[in-house]
Amino acid sequence: MARTPRTPPLFLRPASYRQRRRRDAARLLPVVGVFLILLPVLWAPQDTFHRDTAPDGIYLFVAWAVLIGLAMLISRSLTAPEDEDDGAAPVDQDFGR
Amino acid sequence: MPFNILVLSCLAYVIFLFLVAWAAERRADRGRLGWLQSPLIYTLSLSIYCTAWTFYGAVGYAARSGLEFLTIYLGPTIVFIGWWWILRKLVRIGRQQRVTSIADLISSRFGKSNLLGVIVTIIAVVAATPYIALQLQSVTLSFSVFASPTDDGFSPPGTEATAIWVAGGLALFTILFGTRNLDAKEQHHGIVTAIAVEAVVKLVALIAVGIFVVWVMADGPADMIARIDASDIADWNLQPGRWAGLLFAAGAAVICLPRMFQVMVVENADERHLATASWAFPLYLFAMSLFIVPIAVMGLERLPSNANPDMFVLTLPLAEGQGTLAMLAFLGGFSSATSMVIVESIALATMVSNHIVMPVWLRLRPSRAVSGDVRRLVLLSRRISIGVVLGLGYAYYRLSGGSTALAAIGLIAFVGVAQFLPAMVFGIFWRGATRIGAALGMTVGFLVWAYTLFLPSFGPDAVIPAMVFAEGPFGIGWLRPRALFGVATMDPLLHALFWSMTLNTVAFLTGSLLTFPGPVERMQGAAFVRVFDTTSDSPRGWERGLAEPEDLLVMSQRIMGDEDALTFFETEAKGQGKAGYLPDPTPDFMARLERRLAGSVGAATAHAMMSQLAGRATVTVEDLMAVASESAQIMEYSARLESQQEELTRTARALREANEKLMQLSIQKDAFLSQISHELRTPMTSIRAFSEILTEGDLPPEMVANYGRIIQDEAKRLTRLLDDLLDLSVLENGTVQLNLGLSNLSQMIDRALASASHTKPERSFTIDRDLPMENIFIRTDADRLVQVFINLISNARKYCDAQYPELRISVRQKGGRVTIDFIDNGSGIPKESQALIFEKFARLTDQTRAGGAGLGLAICREVMANLGGTITYLPGQGGAAFRVAVPLRLERKAA
Numbered sequence: 001m002a003r004t005p006r007t008p009p010l011f012l013r014p015a016s017y018r019q020r021r022r023r024d025a026a027r028l029l030p031v032v033g034v035f036l037i038l039l040p041v042l043w044a045p046q047d048t049f050h051r052d053t054a055p056d057g058i059y060l061f062v063a064w065a066v067l068i069g070l071a072m073l074i075s076r077s078l079t080a081p082e083d084e085d086d087g088a089a090p091v092d093q094d095f096g097r
Numbered sequence: 098m099p100f101n102i103l104v105l106s107c108l109a110y111v112i113f114l115f116l117v118a119w120a121a122e123r124r125a126d127r128g129r130l131g132w133l134q135s136p137l138i139y140t141l142s143l144s145i146y147c148t149a150w151t152f153y154g155a156v157g158y159a160a161r162s163g164l165e166f167l168t169i170y171l172g173p174t175i176v177f178i179g180w181w182w183i184l185r186k187l188v189r190i191g192r193q194q195r196v197t198s199i200a201d202l203i204s205s206r207f208g209k210s211n212l213l214g215v216i217v218t219i220i221a222v223v224a225a226t227p228y229i230a231l232q233l234q235s236v237t238l239s240f241s242v243f244a245s246p247t248d249d250g251f252s253p254p255g256t257e258a259t260a261i262w263v264a265g266g267l268a269l270f271t272i273l274f275g276t277r278n279l280d281a282k283e284q285h286h287g288i289v290t291a292i293a294v295e296a297v298v299k300l301v302a303l304i305a306v307g308i309f310v311v312w313v314m315a316d317g318p319a320d321m322i323a324r325i326d327a328s329d330i331a332d333w334n335l336q337p338g339r340w341a342g343l344l345f346a347a348g349a350a351v352i353c354l355p356r357m358f359q360v361m362v363v364e365n366a367d368e369r370h371l372a373t374a375s376w377a378f379p380l381y382l383f384a385m386s387l388f389i390v391p392i393a394v395m396g397l398e399r400l401p402s403n404a405n406p407d408m409f410v411l412t413l414p415l416a417e418g419q420g421t422l423a424m425l426a427f428l429g430g431f432s433s434a435t436s437m438v439i440v441e442s443i444a445l446a447t448m449v450s451n452h453i454v455m456p457v458w459l460r461l462r463p464s465r466a467v468s469g470d471v472r473r474l475v476l477l478s479r480r481i482s483i484g485v486v487l488g489l490g491y492a493y494y495r496l497s498g499g500s501t502a503l504a505a506i507g508l509i510a511f512v513g514v515a516q517f518l519p520a521m522v523f524g525i526f527w528r529g530a531t532r533i534g535a536a537l538g539m540t541v542g543f544l545v546w547a548y549t550l551f552l553p554s555f556g557p558d559a560v561i562p563a564m565v566f567a568e569g570p571f572g573i574g575w576l577r578p579r580a581l582f583g584v585a586t587m588d589p590l591l592h593a594l595f596w597s598m599t600l601n602t603v604a605f606l607t608g609s610l611l612t613f614p615g616p617v618e619r620m621q622g623a624a625f626v627r628v629f630d631t632t633s634d635s636p637r638g639w640e641r642g643l644a645e646p647e648d649l650l651v652m653s654q655r656i657m658g659d660e661d662a663l664t665f666f667e668t669e670a671k672g673q674g675k676a677g678y679l680p681d682p683t684p685d686f687m688a689r690l691e692r693r694l695a696g697s698v699g700a701a702t703a704h705a706m707m708s709q710l711a712g713r714a715t716v717t718v719e720d721l722m723a724v725a726s727e728s729a730q731i732m733e734y735s736a737r738l739e740s741q742q743e744e745l746t747r748t749a750r751a752l753r754e755a756n757e758k759l760m761q762l763s764i765q766k767d768a769f770l771s772q773i774s775h776e777l778r779t780p781m782t783s784i785r786a787f788s789e790i791l792t793e794g795d796l797p798p799e800m801v802a803n804y805g806r807i808i809q810d811e812a813k814r815l816t817r818l819l820d821d822l823l824d825l826s827v828l829e830n831g832t833v834q835l836n837l838g839l840s841n842l843s844q845m846i847d848r849a850l851a852s853a854s855h856t857k858p859e860r861s862f863t864i865d866r867d868l869p870m871e872n873i874f875i876r877t878d879a880d881r882l883v884q885v886f887i888n889l890i891s892n893a894r895k896y897c898d899a900q901y902p903e904l905r906i907s908v909r910q911k912g913g914r915v916t917i918d919f920i921d922n923g924s925g926i927p928k929e930s931q932a933l934i935f936e937k938f939a940r941l942t943d944q945t946r947a948g949g950a951g952l953g954l955a956i957c958r959e960v961m962a963n964l965g966g967t968i969t970y971l972p973g974q975g976g977a978a979f980r981v982a983v984p985l986r987l988e989r990k991a992a
Contacts, residue, residue, distance in 0.1 A: 023181065030179025037171050037344065041337045053163050053333045054325045057390055060167055064174065064383055071178040071376035078181075079372045 026074050029067070036063040100244035103427075110428055111270060111435070117294050118274060118287030125286035133286050134366040136373035141293035142360045143378045144300070146173060146351060147385050148228075148437035149235035152299055152430045154503030155386065157407035159393035161502065163333025168340060169504075170386050172347025174379040180371055183352065184361070186525050188371050190628050191362035195696035199358040199517060200448040205700035206524040206625050207532035208618030214452030214701050216536060217517060220543045221355045222445055222486060224513025227554065229441065229490025230497065231506040232434040235407070236263045237494075239430050242408050243415070243423065257495070264491040267438045268484050275443040276479050285443070289364050292440060295432035300384060302429025306410055307388020309422055310395045314413075321391050328394040342591045346508065349515035355444035356437065363444075407503050438487070446482035451699030454478040459705050471655045475698065496555050505590075509554050512594050516542035519598075519605045528622045530605070533612040538605025542597045549578050550593035644710040646679040647928070649690065650973040652706060656697050660909070663971070665693060674747035675754070677931070678972055754932075762936060776818060780811035821952045828959035835963065837987060840879035842915065843871035846906060849886030856891040865905040873908070873915060876986040877964055885957045885968065889919045889979050892953065897923035897977065913985045918971065920978040931970050 012020065040056055121133055132138065151169075158166035176184065187202075196202045200221065204214035237260045274288055315321045325331060351357055365371065396409030404412055411430065414422040458474065497506070519542075520535040548561075557563035561578060569577040579589050581596050614622065646666075653662040663678055669689070670680040680686050687707065694703035787804040790796070796804075827833050850864065875882075893904050905920045926934060935958045954968075961968045966983035 026181035027179075030175050030182065033175045033178055034344075037175070038341065040335055041340060043335075053328075053331050053390070054322045056333070056335075057164055057325075058322075060164065060171070061383070061387065064171065064379070067174065067178055068376050068379050068383060071379065075180075075372040075375045079369050 022077050033067050103244050114291045118291040121290035122287035136370040138293045139370040140374045140377040141296040142289045144296035144381050145292055145356055145436050145440050149232050149430055149434040150503050150507040152433040153235045153407045155389045156393045156409045157502055158504040159389050160397055160406035163330045168343035169347045170382040172344040173351035176348045176351050177375050177378050180375040188362055188365050188368055190625055195692050197699050198448045199355055200452050201699045203520055206621055207535050208615050208621055209701045209704045210532045211456050211701045216539050218448040218452045224510050225441055226489045226493040227506045228510035230493035231503055232438050233260050233263055233494045236434045239411055242411055243427055264487050268487040271439045271442050271483050272480050276476050292436045295436040298432045299429040302425045306426050310391050314395055325394050329397055338591050342594050346511045346515055346594055349518045350511040353514040353517040356440040359440055359444040442483045442486045445486050446479040449482040450475050450478040455698055455702040508590055509550055513546050516601055519602045525625050528626045529609055531609045531612045531614045532618055534605045534608030537608040538601045541604040542601025545597040545600050553578050644682045646682050647973045648710050656694055674751045780815050784808050784811050825956055833963055835878040839874050839876050842873045842875055845879055845883050849883050849890055853887045853890035856894045863903040867907050870908040877983055881960050885960050888953045888957050893921040897921040899923045914982050916980055916982045918980050920974050922976045925977045
């Protein structure tokens with residue numbers, strides 16, 4: 001419960017700075033995902049008559065694989081044991097088990 | 098394949114799953130969780146997202162509308178790679194508040210409101226019916242495709258009969274699986290492990306069929322691409338509205354589906370598993386979808402045009418004569434359907450029992466809430482709910498005709514559960530969300546969904562007359578179910594999704610903006626929204642000292658089970674610096690107990706049950722304001738002070754207890770001294786008097802004999818008293834010699850019962866024993882242990898004041914210890930005396946001169962200490978109850 005009123009430092013040490021940017025990346029990733037997945041809408045495949053199931057399918061699967069790879073990198077770096085200084089409270093204890 | 102062999106292989110597969118679940122549960126019971134709680138198992142269990150819809154329906158979907166089926170898997174992918182936004186918070190809240198279901202989450206967020214619990218439960222049950230019907234339909238279809246008549250003329254039953262058998266079998270299986278033990282815990286290790294196994298089976302099956310299609314039937318990827326280009330679905334129609342709408346619906350569903358919530362939040366054992374699942378679950382979806390298009394293309398190319406594309410996964414290997422592969426595919430589809438139905442119906446049954454049955458029962462008979470056996474009721478209602486849920490699914494299957502494309506049915510369910518999304522997401526991010534807003538939003542959304550999508554799905558004239566479709570109810574054109582507000586050009590699914598979500602959100606926001614939340618609601622809102630900022634310390638609602646700890650213990654035992662409740666209370670008491678099983682009812686303790694109970698019966702019910710005992714929770718808006726206005730500095734300072742003060746209070750309490758004990762002991766010792774001198778003097782006086790008479794001589798021989806016997810009896814009494822004292826001092830010094838050996842517990846109890854029957858032989862006692870449990874061999878000093886048993890049984894015979902006295906002896910083995918409880922049905926020992934009974938010379942009543950000098954239990958305690966065990970008084974058992982605990986194997990001390 002100790003929420004100290006100290007003003008947070010204006011600049012962070014490199015380690016915590018990196019940690020924060022990694023979190024930003026984690027927040028950004030779904031936005032990137034939505035962009036990549038909505039991109040085919042712009043090609044408007046319903047208006048064209050060339051055979052686009054195969055190329056579109058390959059594009060979507062590649063984009064999907066890239067997203068998975070990025071998610072793996074980010075989640076690995078986020079869960080690496082690294083104690084940061086900005087307020088992730090300790091996990092609530094599991095009482096009485 | 099002959100029908101009967103098919104049924105047999107299904108049964109064999111189910112039995113195999115059952116064994117897996119059973120083995121996992123056993124492991125978990127022994128506390129060896131290990132890999133049962135690994136990120137791998139967690140990710141695989143999440144794969145119940147892929148049901149028969151994915152396994153069979155996705156191919157059909159691809160054959161009908163090209164790549165659109167991918168939205169169903171890309172939506173969840175976005176939600177999972179964006180876990181840092183929503184999922185992380187949900188899982189943290191779920192763990193902190195011990196959430197049991199999605200209904201519980203929404204109900205606790207909005208002030209533990211029962212109304213919301215009921216609304217969410219009803220929506221979830223209704224929305225699940227098409228989904229369960231989908232599973233029944235796919236299993237039934239696969240049976241009819243796969244099964245052939247046997248040689249002896251035993252032909253497969255019709256599809257309707259198959260469906261009812263499948264529904265019944267699944268219900269039975271789920272009940273056996275999910276509500277097997279009387280423990281009302283919400284984490285099911287057995288099921289999660291079985292689901293993980295099924296996840297592997299369906300992935301392997303689908304990939305095997307895919308590899309067969311791409312590398313055996315076609316000549317590798319390049320050839321496959323050429324075939325796709327040549328097929329009917331070479332030019333797919335991406336409709337931007339449907340593409341985005343389905344992405345949204347699938348993303349919402351992966352959070353809101355009751356079964357996904359169950360495995361993702363309720364069964365989550367470690368938050369870090371979510372980080373792994375954030376990429377591993379999308380990877381699983383990726384692998385599941387990879388071969389869908391090739392299978393669909395090959396099916397369209399090779400199979401007759403009237404073949405059902407939903408069954409290509411099965412019919413393609415069959416048509417190519419690959420029996421084994423087809424069997425694998427069949428089992429994969431069977432796995433997908435069974436795992437979904439099991440988890441979904443367990444999740445729904447939990448919601449129904451916690452949010453509908455329990456509250457109704459509490460209202461009907463509030464007095465029995467604390468005394469009746471709640472666990473039995475909970476389990477029974479869960480079992481019935483499972484049956485009802487499957488019955489509804491079957492009814493939907495029959496009503497909808499069982500012929501619709503699988504994907505179309507599944508999407509109806511997706512849009513239905515998406516109605517939880519505004520209440521849930523706003524609830525965890527916006528403190529201004531209120532109960533009334535949530536209730537309004539979900540009700541409006543649900544009604545719109547039912548009117549525009551669910552009811553029309555039965556077809557015109559089934560529920561909604563065809564005329565209403567054409568002209569609207571009462572001729573009001575802008576209320577037509579497929580063209581609300583005159584929007585007639587939209588795709589029906591998109592139309593329903595758009596209007597239900599829009600009206601839901603608008604109603605929710607308007608309701609929230611215009612209403613004022615109650616105190617508990619504001620408290621919960623703050624706790625949810627700021628779950629990462631604070632530890633669990635929210636302002637507390639329970640006032641000190643209103644509830645009797647013994648009543649609380651009795652109630653908790655009914656819900657959590659005797660052992661768990663006693664352990665919990667003992668730990669709490671120890672934390673407060675008290676010995677025994679009854680902690681003080683401090684607000685802290687009450688809050689923890691409530692949360693613990695909420696883990697079994699849901700937040701709203703737990704809160705209501707606690708209120709029965711402790712009176713209303715007293716939180717006022719002023720309390721909240723006070724908490725909020727205190728500056729953080731003061732809070733930290735006071736926190737430090739508080740912890741110091743707590744430490745002091747704890748020490749002071751320990752001191753006070755010790756002091757009280759000492760005082761009472763000193764009074765007792767005085768009393769004992771006078772008593773012991775009395776006890777010693779009475780026989781001495783008679784011995785002296787009679788021996789004086791004897792020395793005078795001149796007596797008839799029969800009188801001499803008589804006096805001699807009196808002298809002898811009195812001398813015996815003296816000796817017994819002195820023996821007891823001696824025994825005690827030997828035991829206390831620890832110089833006693835133990836005769837260690839293996840002996841059977843049952844025989845020891847037999848011996849003790851036989852010896853103790855001499856005490857008050859005129860009273861007839863009913864003895865209730867558990868012979869199978871007693872059959873344990875213990876390495877200990879049997880004579881000493883029997884001595885303790887005799888003492889306890891004779892005490893019960895002496896002091897139990899019930900008219901029809903009963904003694905229950907129950908034995909339990911836990912870890913390396915055996916506990917033996919002796920529980921009678923008398924009035925028990927008053928609370929203020931419980932701490933003293935094991936002290937020397939303590940005797941509760943004077944009216945019964947029972948022969949001893951109050952040394953019995955003191956000796957018992959010393960004996961048990963020498964045997965490496967304990968003897969304690971168990972409060973709250975409805976009579977005097979003693980628990981003897983001994984180690985299974987007593988090792989001789991080295992020293």
